[in-house]
């Protein structure tokens with residue numbers, strides 16, 4: 346990037362989204378200030394310690410170091426920034442609505458610290474309901490007015506579509522970049538910020554190579570309201586696609602079809618597509634659960650029923666409990682059985698446990714009187730911290746897990762679970778029962794070893 350195109354980008358909130366965005370923009374040549382009000386996060390990052398589990402992050406931190414500053418002092422960097430990205434959390438409230446309090450707190454800080462010398466573009470990257478760009482603008486304006494500062498306030502909605510585990514890849518090689526704004530100055534500045542990604546003019550980092558055949562991403566400009574709705578609709582659609590295949594999986598089990606054959610058979614239709622048709626223990630994570638609730642709540646606020654999204658959530662809840670029903674049908678009595686849970690994180694390649702199917706399943710098994718052991722390659726430490734009262738016996742290997750178990754329930758599709766030595770496991774287990782909640786194990790191999798195997802929809 347030519348130095349004249351380089352921007353000063355302030356990112357408020359240095360979690361999954363803020364850190365990924367910050368490191369990527371710094372790698373591309375922008376000067377980035379990553380702000381977090383959690384001092385521990387800032388101290389760790391300054392000491393070169395990564396705070397999220399993401400492929401390639403350590404290497405990118407090293408390579409981007411000269412262009413990035415981590416700090417908890419927003420005041421120091423805010424007035425001089427060209428772009429201010431809001432990337433703080435937007436958790437669910439009890440009624441399913443999105444809690445905007447963190448976003449609004451940042452908007453207040455922005456209004457309290459701009460001095461009118463520079464007009465930055467304020468970017469809502471957090472996932473926020475329709476109207477939030479206007480809300481941020483109103484909060485900033487009101488603080489500026491109170492301080493007697495007369496200046497333009499430019500706000501854009503720029504939803505984030507990254508997936509955890511492959512966040513840096515998704516940021517550098519996205520399908521599209523969506524910018525919703527009414528003012529062309531905001532759109533132009535963000536086009537400039539994203540130019541190296543839109544045009545793919547950068548040399549790919551060694552650890553995050555450009556995918557073969559990667560096509561230039563679309564730059565989609567919309568109204569702020571459309572951009573806000575695009576984000577929720579994308580997540581709701583993906584969640585619905587998974588719930589759809591899980592619903593069909595239940596029917597496949599009853600009629601004797603194999604859901605993997607069905608997924609392939611329908612997914613080859615280009616209008617449907619193969620991805621997100623993996624039947625299993627259901628979806629979880631920091632976003633699908635809260636975002637489906639939030640879009641439902643928006644509908645409710647407008648007196649508009651959204652039965653597809655409601656069913657998407659219900660089917661998902663039922664799907665988690667299906668894993669327990671499968672165990673029950675094979676074990677007959679759960680009370681007193683020892684069950685080994687393979688995988689705790691909501692999906693592989695992350696240590697994130699937010700709304701993970703495993704946690705619901707473990708709670709249910711404990712309620713039913715089972716003894717539960719668990720193994721996860723990276724998420725056990727988080728699990729101990731976040732669920733200190735969960736009566737689970739953590740073990741540090743698959744072989745320690747299977748030892749003495751009546752059944753194994755695989756809930757997260759970590760790659761290492763494809764290499765389990767089931768021959769050895771068969772000798773260590775009390776009963777040979779395996780529930781494959783992600784359809785990733787070799788059924789024939791297990792059955793040949795005498796296992797009673799149950800997948801999902803097969």
Ligand code: NAD
Nearest residue numbers: 358359360361362381382383432433434435471472505509
């Ligand atoms: P996160 O919880 O990992 O990080 C948020 C960070 O913001 C935390 O480190 C917190 O300390 C910090 N913070 C909160 N208030 C602050 C303030 N006033 N000043 C400075 N820092 C502050 O959250 P996340 O997963 O990065 O998600 C952020 C937003 O992006 C959410 O709206 C989420 O829905 C959306 N999103 C997340 C993902 C994902 O995969 N995690 C993907 C797309 C969109």
Ligand code: UGA
Nearest residue numbers: 505506507508509587621622623627628629630632691692
């Ligand atoms: C999801 C979206 O994919 C991102 O585009 C979006 O930016 C993000 O939410 C967000 O808004 O935070 P993420 O939650 O990281 O990303 O994970 P996904 O890879 O989408 O998986 C979500 C859940 O669906 C996982 O529990 C996964 O196991 C499950 N899943 C996924 C299936 O059960 N079947 C599938 O075929 C695919």
